[in-house]
Amino acid sequence: MGSLDGIVVADFSRVLAGPYCTMLLADLGADVIKVESPRGDDTRQWLPPANADGVGTYYLAVNRNKRSIALDLTDPTDAEAARELATRADVLVHNLRPGAMERFGLGYDDVAATNPTAVYCSISGFGPDSDLPGYDLLVQAMSGMMSLTGAPDGPPFRAGVAVIDVMTGLHAATGILAALHHRDVTGQGQHVRTNLLSAALSSLVNQTSAYVAGGVVPHRMGNEHLSLYPYEPMATGDGELIIAVGNDPQFRRLAAAIGAPELADDTRFATMARRNANRQELRRLLLARLAEKPAQEWFRILADADIPSGPINDVRQGVDLATELGLDPIAYAGGVPTVRNPLTLSATPTRHDLAPPKLDEHGAEIRAWLGRN
Known part of the structure; x- marks a missing residue:
């Protein structure tokens, strides 16, 4: 029934x-x-x-x-x-x-x-x-x-x-x-x-809330997030990879995984608010590290470190992924x-x-x- x-x-x-x-x-x-x-x-x-x-x-x-x-x-x-x-x-x-x-x-x-x-x-x-x-x-x-x-x-x-x-x-x-x-x-x-x-x-x-609760009129930011960083596609050695960091512990794991643990202790990047305020400088540093390896290799490394990341699939690849996951x-x-x-x-x-x-x-x-x- x-x-x-x-x-x-x-x-x-x-x-x-x-x-x-x-x-x-x-x-x-x-x-x-x-x-x-x-x-x-x-x-x-x-x-x-x-x-x-x-x-x-x-x-x-x-x-x-x-x-x-x-x-x-x-x-x-x-x-x-x-x-x-x-x-x-x-x-x-x-x-x-x-x-x-x-x-x-x-x-x-x-x-x-x-x-x-x-x-x-x-x-x-x-x-x-x-x-x-x-x-x-x-x-x-x-x-x-x-x-x-x-x-x-x-x-x-x-x-x-x-x-x-x-x-x-x-x-x-x-x-x-x-x-x-x-x-x-x-x-x-x-x-x-x-x-x-x-x-x-x-x-x-969150976008309508930004206006009705905060008086802020949101604007286009491409693939960037208004409140989170890094949270966007990022270029690697051979293509783009989504990296979605939602909190400070995840960023610390990301910094370690890419071989730059000092970024997590840098006062410019230690908290989400600071990363948002200094995202252009942080982006430059992250891209320099990510350029050292191809996207698929970074995907495996970041997945092992429990960092949200993934490739940008087409619809066929999305269906194939769900099939592989037993869905x-x-x-x-x-x-x-x-x-x-x-x-x-x-x-x-x-x-x-x-x-x-x-x-x-x-x-x-x-x-x-x-x-x-």
Whole structure:
């Protein structure tokens, strides 16, 4: 049994934040019914890349363990089927613009009137009072994240993945699980709301805290860290190696490992605050030592000294590393390779059973369940 066995999720979301949230619920055992328009989720057409069957890998990334039904909400018959589904569901998730669900009789008040125990989750771009389109790139820009990403003297960059969508999906899943627990205690459903901008500001953690608590507006520092040093890629004899020193004992071990133990006793570098204040001089001294050996040799030396370090891998190498470590990163969902859910639960393991569905693949069986044949 999964942790959420018996929970029915009506998933009216599309693209990434909502579908990622509902896939996590599905992995935990929920029966997620993916409601799509007749043209399908946008990500079905986001190509390239595609798998051997021509299906977009973006869509495959966030839609396993779901059943699909195509409903045209502008059609009265299909809209009524959607409302019946909402009446039967334990959870409803959508990321349409504010006001869109209400036009089809599927707003929170509509659903709560017929299904008062339902947990209703709304994901928006900029909150319930804004109809600005909620695309990850826009929020990375407007939240301040892009202002922090890139070289100090270069243009701002977006992250290499839609991190705000993913983090918003995680927040939504957390809120849904909390609301389900509350329902188990009280028998009452509730409205869970989150939005990409709020999730972005929360996820910027120390950077937003620098401003709201310290009055400091952070700026781009490339690969350097605002508060830690050394904590960046560093050139070696044949390439770069990540070195991540988070405290003074680690720095002392680093200094010894590179053959310069005197650096740990130097008053300029003895504490994190002093290393930050004198990072340019320290960088020069570290690079001079690191240039003496290749990256892989330094990696072995630093690993033996229990100093956080590692190579800069590409995605293939990252997957290979997880495989070497026994993490089994690839899970075959209905024969389709997907990335394994990162949770391990000893009593209620996550599942990877159903392949990401074809459009309306389960439409007939879901309509029969709804009595809409």
